[in-house]
Amino acid sequence: MSVLTDQVAIGPPSHSHELVRRLIRNPVAIAAITFLGIVTLLCIAAPITAPFDPLHQDLERVLSGPTDHNLLGTDTLGRDVLSRLLYGGRRSLLSVLEGVVVVTALGVPMGLAAGYAGGWVDRVLSKFGETIMALPALIIVLVVLAVLPQNEDAAMISFGLIGIPAILRVVRSATLRVREDLYVAAARVSGLNHLQIVGRHIFPRVWGPVIVQASLFAAYALLFETGIAYLGLTADPSTPTWGGMVGEASTAIQRQAWLLVPSGTLIASTILAFGLLGDALRDAVVMGEGGLAHGAPRSVVTRRDRDADTAEPLNGRSGLVLRVRNLSVSTMRSAGEIPIVDGVTFDVYAGETLGIIGESGCGKSVTALAVLRLLPQGLRAIGGQVYWQGDDLLSITERSFDGLRGSSLAYVSQEPQSSLDPTYTVGNQLVELIRHHQRVSRRKARSSAIALLRQVELQNPNQVAHAYAHELSGGMAQRVAIAFALAGRPKLLIADEPTTALDVTVQAEILGLLRRLQRETGMALILITHNWGVIADICDRAVVMYAGQIVEQSGIQEMFDRPLHPYTLGLLNSHPSLAEPGSRLSSIPGNVPSPASWAPGCRFSPRCRFVAEECVKTPIPLIDVGPGHASRCVRVDQIFAKASA
Amino acid sequence: MMSPKTPLLIVERLSVRYRRGRRIFNALDDVTFEIQPGETVGLVGESGSGKSTAAKAILGLAPVHAGSILLGGKDITRLSFKERRETYRQVQIVFQDPYSSLNPSRTIGDTLSEPLEAFGERDHRRRRDRVYKVLEQVHLASAAVDRYPWQFSGGQRQRIAIARALMSSPRLVILDEAVSSLDLSIQAQVLNLLQELQETAALSYLFISHDLGVVRHLCDRVVVLYRGRVMESGPALSISGQNSAHPYTYALNEAVPVPNPDAQRARRAAVGALLTSVPGDTTKIQDQQCVFAPRCPWNQPQCWRERPLLRPAYPNGVVACHRYPEWRSEIARSEPHDTLAGNGTQVIRN
Numbered sequence: 001m002s003v004l005t006d007q008v009a010i011g012p013p014s015h016s017h018e019l020v021r022r023l024i025r026n027p028v029a030i031a032a033i034t035f036l037g038i039v040t041l042l043c044i045a046a047p048i049t050a051p052f053d054p055l056h057q058d059l060e061r062v063l064s065g066p067t068d069h070n071l072l073g074t075d076t077l078g079r080d081v082l083s084r085l086l087y088g089g090r091r092s093l094l095s096v097l098e099g100v101v102v103v104t105a106l107g108v109p110m111g112l113a114a115g116y117a118g119g120w121v122d123r124v125l126s127k128f129g130e131t132i133m134a135l136p137a138l139i140i141v142l143v144v145l146a147v148l149p150q151n152e153d154a155a156m157i158s159f160g161l162i163g164i165p166a167i168l169r170v171v172r173s174a175t176l177r178v179r180e181d182l183y184v185a186a187a188r189v190s191g192l193n194h195l196q197i198v199g200r201h202i203f204p205r206v207w208g209p210v211i212v213q214a215s216l217f218a219a220y221a222l223l224f225e226t227g228i229a230y231l232g233l234t235a236d237p238s239t240p241t242w243g244g245m246v247g248e249a250s251t252a253i254q255r256q257a258w259l260l261v262p263s264g265t266l267i268a269s270t271i272l273a274f275g276l277l278g279d280a281l282r283d284a285v286v287m288g289e290g291g292l293a294h295g296a297p298r299s300v301v302t303r304r305d306r307d308a309d310t311a312e313p314l315n316g317r318s319g320l321v322l323r324v325r326n327l328s329v330s331t332m333r334s335a336g337e338i339p340i341v342d343g344v345t346f347d348v349y350a351g352e353t354l355g356i357i358g359e360s361g362c363g364k365s366v367t368a369l370a371v372l373r374l375l376p377q378g379l380r381a382i383g384g385q386v387y388w389q390g391d392d393l394l395s396i397t398e399r400s401f402d403g404l405r406g407s408s409l410a411y412v413s414q415e416p417q418s419s420l421d422p423t424y425t426v427g428n429q430l431v432e433l434i435r436h437h438q439r440v441s442r443r444k445a446r447s448s449a450i451a452l453l454r455q456v457e458l459q460n461p462n463q464v465a466h467a468y469a470h471e472l473s474g475g476m477a478q479r480v481a482i483a484f485a486l487a488g489r490p491k492l493l494i495a496d497e498p499t500t501a502l503d504v505t506v507q508a509e510i511l512g513l514l515r516r517l518q519r520e521t522g523m524a525l526i527l528i529t530h531n532w533g534v535i536a537d538i539c540d541r542a543v544v545m546y547a548g549q550i551v552e553q554s555g556i557q558e559m560f561d562r563p564l565h566p567y568t569l570g571l572l573n574s575h576p577s578l579a580e581p582g583s584r585l586s587s588i589p590g591n592v593p594s595p596a597s598w599a600p601g602c603r604f605s606p607r608c609r610f611v612a613e614e615c616v617k618t619p620i621p622l623i624d625v626g627p628g629h630a631s632r633c634v635r636v637d638q639i640f641a642k643a644s645a
Numbered sequence: 646m647m648s649p650k651t652p653l654l655i656v657e658r659l660s661v662r663y664r665r666g667r668r669i670f671n672a673l674d675d676v677t678f679e680i681q682p683g684e685t686v687g688l689v690g691e692s693g694s695g696k697s698t699a700a701k702a703i704l705g706l707a708p709v710h711a712g713s714i715l716l717g718g719k720d721i722t723r724l725s726f727k728e729r730r731e732t733y734r735q736v737q738i739v740f741q742d743p744y745s746s747l748n749p750s751r752t753i754g755d756t757l758s759e760p761l762e763a764f765g766e767r768d769h770r771r772r773r774d775r776v777y778k779v780l781e782q783v784h785l786a787s788a789a790v791d792r793y794p795w796q797f798s799g800g801q802r803q804r805i806a807i808a809r810a811l812m813s814s815p816r817l818v819i820l821d822e823a824v825s826s827l828d829l830s831i832q833a834q835v836l837n838l839l840q841e842l843q844e845t846a847a848l849s850y851l852f853i854s855h856d857l858g859v860v861r862h863l864c865d866r867v868v869v870l871y872r873g874r875v876m877e878s879g880p881a882l883s884i885s886g887q888n889s890a891h892p893y894t895y896a897l898n899e900a901v902p903v904p905n906p907d908a909q910r911a912r913r914a915a916v917g918a919l920l921t922s923v924p925g926d927t928t929k930i931q932d933q934q935c936v937f938a939p940r941c942p943w944n945q946p947q948c949w950r951e952r953p954l955l956r957p958a959y960p961n962g963v964v965a966c967h968r969y970p971e972w973r974s975e976i977a978r979s980e981p982h983d984t985l986a987g988n989g990t991q992v993i994r995n
Contacts, residue, residue, distance in 0.1 A: 013661050055887055067718050079758060090963070180802070181745045181746075181748075182740045182742055182745040182746035183745060183746050183748045185706070185738075185746075186738070186740065186746050186806070186809065187735060187748075188706075188762035189704060189736075189738050190733065190759050190763055190812075190813075191730045191733045191734070191760055191763035191764050191813070192759065193730070193763075194726075196763070200748075200751070200759075201751075204748075204750050279658040289901065313837055359828035359829065359830060359831075360799070360828055366907065387937050406788050409675065474692070503691040503692055503855060503900075504691075504855060504856075504857070504897060504900040504901050504921045505691060505896055505897065505900040506691075507902075508899075508902070511902070530828060530829060531902075532829075532902060532904035533858075533902030533903055533904050534902055535904070536902055536903065536905055536906045536908075536909045537902035537906075537909050537913070540857075552752075556906050557906050558908065561903065571829055571830060572904065574711075574830045574833035575829065575831065575858070575904050576833075576836065576858045576859050576861070576862035576863075577858040577861070577862070577901075577903060577904065578904065579862060580861070581861055581862050581881065581882065582840075582863075584795045584832035584837045584840065585836055585837055585862070586833070587830055587831075587833035587834045587837055588830040588833070588834075591798045591800060591801065591831070592798065592828060592830075592831070614666065
């Protein structure tokens with residue numbers, strides 16, 4: 001909750017707040033900001049900080065090198081180098097500011113306009129940007145300086161103009177991405193005008209990349225400014241500038257090499273600081289967009305409660321394929337371990353379909369990924385066993401597991417497109433996969449690939465083999481993904497919401513396909529879903545999960561006829577087809593709790609209408625309530641007395 | 646439901662076309678329907694059927710090729726940006742994805758008061774009062790105003806999106822798959838909320854969904870779209886029950902698995918042979934044919950030659966099918982028992 005109150009108290013958009021927080025955690029960024037801050041302050045306050053007048057000549061102390069009197073030495077006319085650096089910095093930093101202001105003040109609106117309006121506005125602005133990019137910056141500035149001699153402001157403004165494309169392009173592409181977000185359409189329907197939409201909803205999302213670009217542009221601008229000053233194009237020789245001082249030092253390099261050090265070092269370190277700041281900003285912005293913080297541990301399997309349930313490894317009991325015992329998965333965060341899946345136990349037999357049903361966040365997908373040892377970064381299986389033909393899958397080596405994955409255990413995900421490589425044809429990928437599992441010639445693999453595609457009922461297997469992922473419809477892609485899964489002839493297929501993203505008509509076909517394949521190959525199927533209709537259609541047994549635990553487990557007809565957990569009952573009754581049309585649905589009050597806020601006793605108790613004292617004190621075990629039927633409810637006898645009578 | 650009142654929305658022979666290179670793609674082709682005040686009309690069909698395009702066209706976000714859209718008697722088919730903004734007082738939308746439809750960097754209070762500001766409410770206090778009132782209507786605590794979207798669950802976010810749509814007191818709210826991404830228990834809550842709001846605020850809904858179970862529960866009337874054309878339209882109970890007049894509606898109904906293993910098994914056995922393995926959707930469609938003919942098990946030569954027009958099928962219902970009602974009797978003959986559509990949807994227990 002403390003996070004929440006911080007957020008509300010500080011108020012500004014979470015993005016800038018977050019960005020600053022990430023930035024100050026980076027020591028490089030801190031060093032760069034501090035350095036730039038000090039240099040800027042000292043230069044602005046030059047009339048106070050400089051020990052001497054920058055134009056005061058002391059011909060008795062020419063080219064002195066560092067002394068007590070002149071900390072950084074004197075130049076060819078005996079002027080104090082430190083004072084000249086401070087005064088010169090005012091001009092140089094002002095020039096940088098001019099360049100950066102011009103480039104952002106023009107580049108950002110142009111980028112926003114190009115990205116937001118699209119169409120001819122985009123074409124005109126993009127062509128304009130490309131044209132400018134073709135112009136050589138130095139030559140343009142030289143022309144400007146020929147017309148307006150020694151006018152550094154004009155030089156820097158034209159440099160800024162030439163820099164516009166860099167920012168225009170960055171802002172345009174960021175805008176294009178944000179524009180597609182639904183809340184922009186929502187803002188339009190809310191009645192906002194274009195300016196309000198861009199100002200409130202788009203700009204706040206693209207300014208991150210803008211400051212990165214601005215900071216890198218500052219580095220270029222300083223390099224450029226010192227360059228033209230070195231050439232003596234911008235100021236008369238007596239006026240101090242950083243570039244001019246380098247130029248002067250170069251003429252005296254034979255007599256006093258030191259003179260090059262103060263100005264050269266300062267220019268180099270300031271440019272470096274701008275560049276490092278830009279890098280640090282980019283990291284901070286990318287981290288903000290990219291989700292996971294770095295340093296999260298790779299998914300590793302650790303052992304903890306081996307003794308929890310010393311179920312004998314598979315001993316040839318007929319048809320048992322997979323035996324999961326007390327499987328627990330936790331997140332690994334700086335805040336500590338938060339359990340996601342807690343003591344999940346189930347068996348899968350050959351040829352059967354086990355359904356795992358539950359709402360988002362209940363741990364059903366994580367359970368599947370843990371069995372396949374595919375947990376994403378930041379999640380770890382911290383306990384339990386997964387027995388497969390006598391081996392505990394969680395403790396065998398990665399290498400021997402690789403042998404099983406695909407050939408014995410296969411997986412189909414909700415997003416079939418994402419499991420296909422967009423750069424290869426379906427056929428080529430499938431051939432590779434088949435050759436990975438069996439030592440066959442390319443030709444033979446090719447014909448088995450076509451056979452597989454035919455097996456998953458694709459109309460034109462040859463045509464599909466030549467297609468790329470993006471050319472497939474959702475239903476075709478799911479069929480292809482199933483063909484991939486079948487390539488290794490698995491004994492168990494785990495399908496995670498395989499039909500959720502599909503139309504109902506296609507869903508019916510895919511379910512029919514899975515049923516047929518199962519009949520032909522005898523493989524077992526674990527089907528993860530949130531859809532009771534799918535469970536009723538294809539499953540033999542079902543497991544209901546809530547808040548990381550199994551709350552009920554039974555044969556399929558039994559579960560629909562006689563659910564023995566209040567959550568199962570509530571979830572079944574939420575189904576619209578079970579209610580009178582137009583009437584209120586009987587819904588479960590409250591929200592699905594997040595893992596950090598699971599209740600200590602029965603995790604469903606805060607939402608349960610049958611809650612009693614005994615529910616909230618201690619964790620509730622899974623209790624046998626009938627043959628092959630278990631429920632995690634202590635009040636099962638009282639609540640469901642009528643049903644069992 | 647049908648009364649002599651003037652309809653709130655009339656969509657008349659609407660066509661929306663997109664150009665893809667040289668090919669012209671009819672996203673909506675001659676679509677007609679209307680919504681009465683206080684009524685919920687469902688728009689169903691598979692992906693690509695044009696349901697969302699219809700919503701976009703009503704909001705002025707899709708290029709109308711022909712036809713007209715009347716809102717409260719006023720033609721809103723083609724409007725200037727300024728006039729269009731005015732219609733947004735009366736028509737609002739709730740999108741499917743409650744994550745990308747809320748700006749992550751603005752508080753809920755900002756997001757909700759935005760429509761009021763845009764419609765010229767300058768008084769800060771009145772804006773705030775309205776925000777509190779609507780938050781209460783959608784059953785969210787008033788503390789929500791200072792929070793950001795990430796602090797809410799999917800169901801709560803969808804309530805916020807509904808609240809935003811209600812801010813300007815609209816007469817019509819388009820619900821574009823608004824409950825499809827929600828978990829079952831949360832979906833039930835939101836459906837109840839929608840019904841409750843409709844009763845208190847006399848709202849009309851255009852409910853776009855692919856889930857016929859939900860459509861049947863919530864809607865008064867249903868329009869079935871396939872490849873941009875209306876296949877059938879009529880009272881929800883007629884369309885989703887066993888009386889559907891179009892083979893496509895029938896296929897959609899039968900494809901939804903019912904949450905009862907026995908009923909589902911019986912249904913599968915009966916229907917299985919009829920509609921499995923439809924050819925792909927890639928076939929090119931001629932203007933003068935039935936768009937469903939390539940997938941239809943009952944198609945005849947006439948279906949490929951002549952575009953079927955909408956004609957009365959049952960009370961308040963119209964269908965675009967040459968083979969109606971013959972195809973229905975063909976099913977009846979091929980089925981020995983009457984398990985087919987009926988038993989499946991009427992499932993036990995409460």
